Amino acid sequence: MAGTEYVTLATKLYVDGDARQRATDSLRSLINNEIGDLEVSVDLSIRDDDFPDVTLEGEDRVVAANVLREEFGEIPDDLERGETYVGTLESWDEDGFVLDAGQPVRIPADELGLGPGTPEQIRDRFGLVQHMPLRFVYGDEDVAGDAEEDGDAPAVSRLADDERDRLYDWTRGDGRLTVNSATRAEVRATLNRAGHAQDYVTVERLGLLEQSVVCTEDTDPPGLLASVGQYLPAELRCVVP
Numbered sequence: 001m002a003g004t005e006y007v008t009l010a011t012k013l014y015v016d017g018d019a020r021q022r023a024t025d026s027l028r029s030l031i032n033n034e035i036g037d038l039e040v041s042v043d044l045s046i047r048d049d050d051f052p053d054v055t056l057e058g059e060d061r062v063v064a065a066n067v068l069r070e071e072f073g074e075i076p077d078d079l080e081r082g083e084t085y086v087g088t089l090e091s092w093d094e095d096g097f098v099l100d101a102g103q104p105v106r107i108p109a110d111e112l113g114l115g116p117g118t119p120e121q122i123r124d125r126f127g128l129v130q131h132m133p134l135r136f137v138y139g140d141e142d143v144a145g146d147a148e149e150d151g152d153a154p155a156v157s158r159l160a161d162d163e164r165d166r167l168y169d170w171t172r173g174d175g176r177l178t179v180n181s182a183t184r185a186e187v188r189a190t191l192n193r194a195g196h197a198q199d200y201v202t203v204e205r206l207g208l209l210e211q212s213v214v215c216t217e218d219t220d221p222p223g224l225l226a227s228v229g230q231y232l233p234a235e236l237r238c239v240v241p
Contacts, residue, residue: 003057003061004055004056004057004061005055005056005057005061005062005064005065006053006054006055006056006065007053007054007056007065007068007069007074008047008051008052008053008054008074008075008076008102009027009051009052009054009068009072009073009074009075010051010072010073010074010075010085010086010087010088010101010133010207011027011051011052011072011073011088011133011207011208011209011210012050012051012088012100012131012207012208012209013027013046013050013051013052013208013209014050014131014181014209015181015209019181022183022186023183023208023209024044024046026183026184026185026208027044027052027208028042028044030071030208031044031054031068034067034068034071035056035060035063035064035067035068038058038060038063038064038067039058039059039060040056040057040058040059040060040061040063040064041056041057041058042054042055042056042064043055043056043057049100049102051075051102052208054068072086072207073085073086073133073135074086075101075102076101076102077102079101079102079103079105079138079139080138081138081139081140081155082137082138082139082140083137083138084135084136084137084138084160085101085105085135085136085138086101086133086134086135086136087099087100087101087105087133087134087136088100088101088131088132088133088134088207089128089129089130089131089132089133089134090104090130090131091130092119092120092123093119094109094118094119094120095108095109095119096108096109096111096112096119097112097119097123097134099134099136101136101138105136105138105157106157107136107157107158107159108156108158111156111157111158111159112158112159113158113159113161113164114126114159114164114167114168123237124237125171125239126167126170126171126239127170127176127177127178127212127237127238127239128167128178128237129178129179129180129210129234129235129236129237130180130235131180131207131209131210132178132180132206132207132210133206133207133210134159134163135159135160135162135163136157136158136159136160136163137157137158137159137160138155138157139155139156139157140156140157140158170212170239171239171241172241173214173239173241174201174214174215174216174217174219174241175215175219175220175221175238175239175240175241176212176213176214176215176221176238176239177200177212177213177215177221177224177225177228177236177237177238177239178206178210178211178212178213178236178237178238178239179210179211179212179213179232179234179235179236180209180210180211180234180235181209181232181233181234181235182209182211182232182234183208183209183211184203184205184211187203187211187213187232188203190228190231190232191203191213191228193231194227194228194231196224196227196228198216199215199216199218199219199224200213200214200215200216200219200224201214201215201216202214221238221239221240222238222240224238225237225238
């Protein structure tokens with residue numbers, strides 16, 4: 001349609017019931033915070049695979065679409081070799097990670113680039129929760145090696161360098177608690193209600209429903225997890241420096 005921009009955001013909305021409505025409302029607010037001052041109308045819908053579709057119309061639709069792509073990442077119709085995308089952590093096994101980027105993308109264990117250990121051990125060490133958005137390079141030719149000229153060789157993907165750097169930075173800080181299945185506001189409210197307002201610096205939004213609690217220097221991340229875990233119907237993981 002002329003005069004319309006479409007963006008599929010690279011963050012999932014996978015909760016049900018009242019939590020789904022709260023998450024949808026939260027996403028609308030986040031979108032409005034990013035592009036509310038632009039001349040654009042917004043229509044939001046959720047795909048069957050839980051990724052949000054945003055339809056934009058108006059004078060500033062192209063600018064608005066680019067702002068949302070920058071803020072959330074985009075799930076494209078097709079993936080091109082050597083390009084960087086965002087996918088959500090779908091599953092993991094002894095062979096590596098599988099990301100959902102609108103289609104399954106496997107990151108082999110030796111292309112994670114996060115140090116020694118099995119994929120499960122790496123997930124534990126860096127506090128990675130399911131559905132967390134991760135940047136990756138699709139079918140990087142430097143990784144693919146001797147690809148056949150006809151292009152039929154399987155594409156081998158890897159985590160992006162800036163993603164590896166971000167995760168390594170986490171292990172050099174004061175510790176973190178990573179949470180899924182809850183909005184940033186819900187995590188902050190839970191921490192405060194549980195009496196931990198002084199035990200964290202901030203809550204960083206990783207995705208719509210994935211958050212990283214940055215602990216203070218004196219906070220023990222496993223102790224914080226044990227204290228608030230009963231209040232959050234979520235997966236929680238620690239990053240212990």
